[in-house]
Amino acid sequence: MRIYLDHNATTPLREEVIQAMIEMLRDHYGNPSSSHREGAEARRRLDGAREAVAALVGAGPGQVVFTGSATEANNAAIRGALRARRPGRVVTTTIEHPSVSEPLEVLAGAGTEVLCVPVDETGRVEREALARALREPTDLVVVILANNETGTIQDLPAIAQLARPVGAHLHVDATQALGKIPVSLGDLQADSLCGSAHKFNGPKGAGFLAARDGVNLSPFILGGPQERRRRGGTENTAGLVGLGKAADLAGQALPERAREMARLRDRLWEGIVEKVPGVRRNGSAEHVLPNTLNVEFQGAAGDVLLEALDLEGVAVSAGAACASGSIEPSHVLSALGRSPEEARGALRFSTGHGNDTQQIDQVLALLPDLVARAREAAG
Numbered sequence: 001m002r003i004y005l006d007h008n009a010t011t012p013l014r015e016e017v018i019q020a021m022i023e024m025l026r027d028h029y030g031n032p033s034s035s036h037r038e039g040a041e042a043r044r045r046l047d048g049a050r051e052a053v054a055a056l057v058g059a060g061p062g063q064v065v066f067t068g069s070a071t072e073a074n075n076a077a078i079r080g081a082l083r084a085r086r087p088g089r090v091v092t093t094t095i096e097h098p099s100v101s102e103p104l105e106v107l108a109g110a111g112t113e114v115l116c117v118p119v120d121e122t123g124r125v126e127r128e129a130l131a132r133a134l135r136e137p138t139d140l141v142v143v144i145l146a147n148n149e150t151g152t153i154q155d156l157p158a159i160a161q162l163a164r165p166v167g168a169h170l171h172v173d174a175t176q177a178l179g180k181i182p183v184s185l186g187d188l189q190a191d192s193l194c195g196s197a198h199k200f201n202g203p204k205g206a207g208f209l210a211a212r213d214g215v216n217l218s219p220f221i222l223g224g225p226q227e228r229r230r231r232g233g234t235e236n237t238a239g240l241v242g243l244g245k246a247a248d249l250a251g252q253a254l255p256e257r258a259r260e261m262a263r264l265r266d267r268l269w270e271g272i273v274e275k276v277p278g279v280r281r282n283g284s285a286e287h288v289l290p291n292t293l294n295v296e297f298q299g300a301a302g303d304v305l306l307e308a309l310d311l312e313g314v315a316v317s318a319g320a321a322c323a324s325g326s327i328e329p330s331h332v333l334s335a336l337g338r339s340p341e342e343a344r345g346a347l348r349f350s351t352g353h354g355n356d357t358q359q360i361d362q363v364l365a366l367l368p369d370l371v372a373r374a375r376e377a378a379g
């Protein structure tokens with residue numbers, strides 16, 4: 001049996017989600033825009049999914065727009081917020097997901113002023129630097145609520161307090177936080193936020209953008225009346241119903257599930273500290289997702305360790321990715337002040353549905369030897 005500890009990359013589908021999707025694919029194939037009974041039934045189920053997503057993020061159903069991914073939702077939020085204010089001024093952070101940083105790079109190339117605020121060594125936004133950046137009128141502030149690599153959670157209410165007075169639209173990328181910590185549009189004091197079903201035990205290719213009333217989200221895919229003309233195209237009904245079911249489940253017993261994810265994550269970290277010398281945790285140990293552990297194994301290469309673990313049946317993620325033949329250190333770990341060499345030794349473990357104590361102990365039994373071998377290989 002494989003041991004899957006990469007829930008920040010994607011998650012296994014819950015059985016209830018699979019059942020809801022199969023029912024949709026097999027029995028409720030109607031087009032939600034059709035006016036006959038088949039269409040009405042598909043529409044009714046889509047409306048149910050919208051209500052479930054809205055409930056998960058403390059929004060109204062009318063505030064939710066379905067998308068094909070969180071990547072699409074981030075792109076749409078950024079473009080929408082700046083549409084009437086081009087070229088505009090944007091403040092963001094150095095640790096955003098590429099679905100935020102890349103569209104912002106393109107906008108910067110076209111004249112938008114984009115400021116990236118640094119983070120401290122735990123990965124939290126430097127407040128003073130943010131306050132300085134927000135002394136000037138700003139159109140858009142984009143912040144990742146919980147980082148995908150380190151799990152570090154930002155102090156959103158504090159960020160909102162700085163963003164409000166300058167009249168900026170505050171967009172929050174909540175993709176990694178959903179299903180792991182409570183997320184509410186109102187509590188975050190955000191104007192918009194986004195998420196993706198496959199990060200909380202739903203299907204891939206189903207995401208959403210939630211925006212406060214009065215936020216002018218311009219249409220981002222033209223050519224149909226769907227999603228109140230904001231995103232044209234016949235809906236991915238099975239995927240979205242899967243998103244709705246996953247949202248339902250993610251909201252249920254969240255404190256208990258979070259405690260269990262954290263218990264397994266902490267057992268792993270304590271075991272690593274006990275059994276493996278020369279390790280360091282990346283990110284905040286306090287303001288962190290309950291499921292995420294990013295560890296630097298000093299003097300080892302993360303990609304070599306990842307491969308060795310994979311051969312032993314364990315799936316994790318490395319802190320550096322091989323891009324066109326060379327090892328690119330993670331921009332997130334670099335932003336935390338790690339050298340390329342240090343970032344190379346990082347592995348991310350992320351727990352979730354399906355993990356248990358026995359699996360963690362199996363990984364702990366494997367790690368000391370695999371780390372020693374990876375260190376030898378690195379010379």
Ligand SMILES: Cc1ncc(COP(=O)(O)O)c(C=O)c1O
Nearest residue numbers: 069070071097099148175176196
């Ligand atoms: C923080 C964050 N934002 C956005 C995304 C993109 O999500 P999707 O896979 O739905 O495009 C991811 C996925 O890794 C993520 O971790």
